[in-house]
Amino acid sequence: MQKKHLVLGAAFAALIGGVFVPPPAQAQDTIYIPLFTYRTGPFAGSGIPIANGMADYLNMLNERDGGIGGVKLQVEECETGYDTKKGVECYESVKSKKPVVINPYSTGITLQLIPKAAVDKIPVLSMAYGLSASADGTNFPWVFNPPVTYWDGASVFVKYAAQKEGGFDKLKGKKLGLVHLDAPYGKEPIPLLEALAKEYGFELKLYPVPASEMQNQSSLWLNVRRDRPDWIYLQGWGAMNPTAVKEAAKINFPMDRLIGVWWSGGDDDARPAGDGAKGYSSLDFHAVGTDFPVIKDIQKYVVDKGKSQVQKEKVGENLYNRGVYNSMLVAEAIRTAQQLTGKKVVTGEDVRRGLEQLNITEDRLKEMGAAGFAAPVRTSCTDHNGHHKVFMATWDGTKWVKSSDWMEPIKDKVRPLIESAAKTYVESNAGWPKRTEPCDKSS
Template sequence: MFKQFKIVASAAAVAAVFAAPGAVMADEQFFPIPSYRVGPYGANGEAFYGGFVDYLNYVNMKNGGINGVKITWEECETEYNNAKGVECYERLKSKAKASAGPIHTMSTGISYALVDKSAQDKLPLAMMGYGRTDAVDGSVFPYAFPLITTYQMQASAIVKFIKDKEKGSLEGKKIVFLYHDSAYGKEPIVALEAESRLNKFNLVQIPVAHPGNEQGAQWLKIRQEKPDYVIFWGWGVMNQTALKAAQKVGFPRDKIIGSWWAGSEEDTVPAGDAAKGYMSATWNVAGKNVPLITDIEKVVYGAGQGNVKDKSKLGTILYNRGVSAAVVSVEAIYKAQEKYGKGKGMNGEQVRWGLENLNVTDARLKALGATGLLPEVKTSCSNHEGSGKVKIQQWDGAKWVPVSDWIEGNKSLIHPLFEASAKQYAKEKGITPRDCSKEK
């Protein structure tokens, strides 16, 4: 069912933010949002989409929209369920004909289900840090954007971090890959297998069934294997369960490095002391020391129009990640307006062009007050990822602390994997890839 977000504000303020039901005007920029705030992963979605919507509202309130174009949006509850995600997309897409911001499902399964549909409908699908990662090859996937960085590049960056800790060699080491037994969890396997061959370490793969609150057998195996490190691809309740299980079997948490979906306060706080020392990758920092986050609190929450009921979530990893996703989305619309006309709502095809020609520099991030929030992003027809960099952060018992600078995965090893997969997909689907040399 549709779930149009309602902010705590006057009727006039609400009217200024939302289009009337069924009507999206050309001078508005509509964001269809298939979100989830209930279900097993609802706490994660609440923080992410709270940050996302707060930034859209912030742009309206602070800047009067995107070059004067008011941003509107509507949410539809997916419960992180693939079928409901597709249903939400189908219901929202009719409102996105005149203008359409990038669609963020925050779900690999839902994004897989929408890759073909969104291309047919000419609506851009943003998959920031998740989704079909061979969509990095925009010649085959013109409407799909696995922005910032991908699971494979993240896995490669984690391996690089571990290698540095081991003084430049992983030969003979044993690394367990403990993962959510889903499309999300399986995505980085091809990259880790390639890394294990290149760096000559033993890779042991251990899946965990959804939702992941039963891991006794997996951690018994880990204790038996005695790995040097565990690379952890968890999600939701699986994450705190793993940290508690690691403590129980005596595996050091500072030898566990999780993915960015296993590295939020929602994962560590419930685990208590069992989380201390645990590390994870991230493409965005936590905290309110980022000027943009502080200003959102001042402008949006100061006016009583905040999206998140629990203000303690402001500045958390997932809240800031939602803000970073919205920043990149709005920047794509600014870019599209440069080509197709400032002060106009951009349709799906135009926003797709903006996403493919992003150049979000450090200077631009500084101007937005987002220095350090996320890495620079520069996309092209042949590279819908745009960065490939992560930081490693560590939980000190109370907060996330960065313990590395930006680390880029082994692009020369990983990107050919994307290209080969995309080429096979094109063959199976009868797609003639675009000539990226002719795209501008």
């Protein structure tokens, strides 16, 4: 009896001890890419398809091409549950394994990692989320948020509304509502919308949804019914989106006037509202569906071989493809870094240069098997975003359909705001490091 206890105790102690022993040094012939994902918690509905898409594309590169430039990718997921605390924990635990890029997949986690990125020399890729101001490469050399910022998205929403109303001058006196998650993510577009409201004379109505009330929005939509806004922009995430769309359908809000940001465009966001969601549009910057060679390759090399966690019929859904798109940017950044440095096994510092010199042209998209999947992406040392074009995807009752042309954000309004916001950020964080990283000549 006693002996048994002793053995058990010793085993337990060894286990605990083992946890804190630093992991053995990485084999130097792989590139380590941690993916921060959330397959648990209230945001899992949005998190699972993205996680699958990100992992599947990288695994497909491993299976099909043997990695990037002949170097295998070591992909590892870390579960954050969309919780900032766990995200930081994930970051600390992967830091020692020399990741080449971090995908935080949460605005909250991104905000925490922005100051750390420059210190630890690990670039942060917050693809179309995170801090809008971090598009300013002069002040945020280690943070990247291509292809668009939330401010670009909101400006396209205003532009689209103006188009439908018949010109920007027709916006005067109209009411534009913003239904947003009451968290840093949801509040991001407010400054831009306020600036545009002043510019074009429309009235901005804010409808914040606290994270604890995501699935209980009926009182909020009563307010919407009272205020009768002409257009509504939805900046929601997770369980908030389907609830908002359902509630909008319930109060008979005209669906063609409800526009979601790209994160509100999941298939599972629109589906629960049934026919009521028909006509609901969301912004998007990549295509949906499986009719692209790259998605076919994922199916062939990864999904059909059972190496993915995705359900087969969910491949090609909007958020799945978003994950694929995210991984494409990562892979292209690594490829660019390899070209720039001539090294095979690149480090975080190299990939930062790669992200800065990202130039995915139409030709390159074709090579990747993604012609028509997305618009070309280009970043520079000063512009870490590019402010690229987006389009409207409309829900037809069963799937998302592209319903507008590619639309340019109102760049001349967004960019000055970004630069001034970046300046404010730097000023309020005394001791913010000046950019010392040299700028590569664009190739």
